[in-house]
Amino acid sequence: MDFLRATTWTEALRMKADRPDATPLQGGTDVMVEINLDKGRPKALLDLTPVTELTEWSIHDDTVRIGAGVTYTRIIAELADRLPGLAQASRTVGSPQIRNRGTVAGNLGAASPAGDSHPPLLATGATVEAESVDGTRMIPIGDFYTGVKRNALAANELIRAIHVPVKTGPQYFSKIGTRNAMVIAVCSFGLALNVAERTVGTGIGSAAPTPRRAFEAETFLAENLDWSFENELDPVVTKRFGELVAAAAAPIDDVRGSRDYRVHALAVMARRTLGWAWQERVNGGNS
Numbered sequence: 275m276d277f278l279r280a281t282t283w284t285e286a287l288r289m290k291a292d293r294p295d296a297t298p299l300q301g302g303t304d305v306m307v308e309i310n311l312d313k314g315r316p317k318a319l320l321d322l323t324p325v326t327e328l329t330e331w332s333i334h335d336d337t338v339r340i341g342a343g344v345t346y347t348r349i350i351a352e353l354a355d356r357l358p359g360l361a362q363a364s365r366t367v368g369s370p371q372i373r374n375r376g377t378v379a380g381n382l383g384a385a386s387p388a389g390d391s392h393p394p395l396l397a398t399g400a401t402v403e404a405e406s407v408d409g410t411r412m413i414p415i416g417d418f419y420t421g422v423k424r425n426a427l428a429a430n431e432l433i434r435a436i437h438v439p440v441k442t443g444p445q446y447f448s449k450i451g452t453r454n455a456m457v458i459a460v461c462s463f464g465l466a467l468n469v470a471e472r473t474v475g476t477g478i479g480s481a482a483p484t485p486r487r488a489f490e491a492e493t494f495l496a497e498n499l500d501w502s503f504e505n506e507l508d509p510v511v512t513k514r515f516g517e518l519v520a521a522a523a524a525p526i527d528d529v530r531g532s533r534d535y536r537v538h539a540l541a542v543m544a545r546r547t548l549g550w551a552w553q554e555r556v557n558g559g560n561s
């Protein structure tokens with residue numbers, strides 16, 4: 275196996291152009307496990323860890339641009355106020371060691387339907403900044419997932435950053451696993467309320483071949499939520515929202531859970547996250 279190490283972004287793009295068969299390596303928490311378990315042996319590894327610019331985040335026009343090398347630990351420590359949904363999801367990833375190495379870019383590269391960053395990225399309408407020697411492509415998150423563990427990156431492209439809008443209302447993430455920590459999601463759900471524009475974002479994880487939004491549920495809630503937050507949360511609206519989220523999923527039976535359990539759990543998580551979001555507003559949350 276060849277080991278390529280890029281020290282600058284330009285060099286990384288050039289190396290990927292010359293060796294499209296090279297597997298990018300960021301935190302290595304997916305790549306190295308696959309190699310150690312002999313599940314796959316790439317012809318070449320392209321180590322991106324020396325590229326320091328990837329470890330930076332910045333804010334432009336109410337959007338956080340998260341470099342591909344920013345770890346979950348830093349998202350939790352540095353961005354929880356602006357990106358609460360993504361920070362909540364980050365807190366559930368693996369263990370401290372995994373969060374110290376693992377990145378959202380790596381989660382996107384792996385494109386597992388169970389990846390924890392996907393629901394909040396979908397709910398907030400994130401965009402993936404992909405680049406090659408041919409130029410930059412801004413890929414809306416909904417177009418990024420193309421199949422089980424497949425994504426829209428071309429063979430010569432790398433993820434440079436992820437653009438996530440700063441919160442415009444309450445955001446919540448919920449994950450069900452077979453235990454509370456160090457666990458792959460049986461299913462997961464992300465909710466983002468945009469209070470100013472009275473729109474709703476959702477993201478479903480681990481309950482379809484790719485992470486996906488629940489479009490009907492979003493429209494229903496946007497039209498039926500009492501955006502003044504002055505009355506009690508309507509249980510009829512909550513129940514219907516849960517049903518529509520569950521209906522948007524297409525889960526399978528597998529070792530982690532049955533189809534029926536996932537459908538049931540999604541409705542529960544949708545109701546639960548809506549309840550939390552509502553409570554945040556009632557308690558005077560400034561979002």
Ligand SMILES: Cc1cc2nc3c(=O)[nH]c(=O)nc-3n(C[C@H](O)[C@H](O)[C@H](O)COP(=O)(O)OP(=O)(O)OC[C@H]3O[C@@H](n4cnc5c(N)ncnc54)[C@H](O)[C@@H]3O)c2cc1C
Binds near residue numbers: 372381389431456
């Ligand atoms: C013990 C353990 C527990 C885990 N728990 C969780 C969990 O709870 N939730 C969860 O979602 N995941 C979990 N994971 C999986 C993993 O930690 C995450 O998917 C993580 O986000 C991967 O990030 P990374 O930087 O380590 O990626 P890497 O392993 O470096 O890369 C992952 C994939 O992304 C590609 N890639 C990396 N960077 C780029 C780039 N810049 N451009 C293009 N492609 C790129 C790689 O080629 C590879 O295909 C766990 C893993 C382990 C070992």
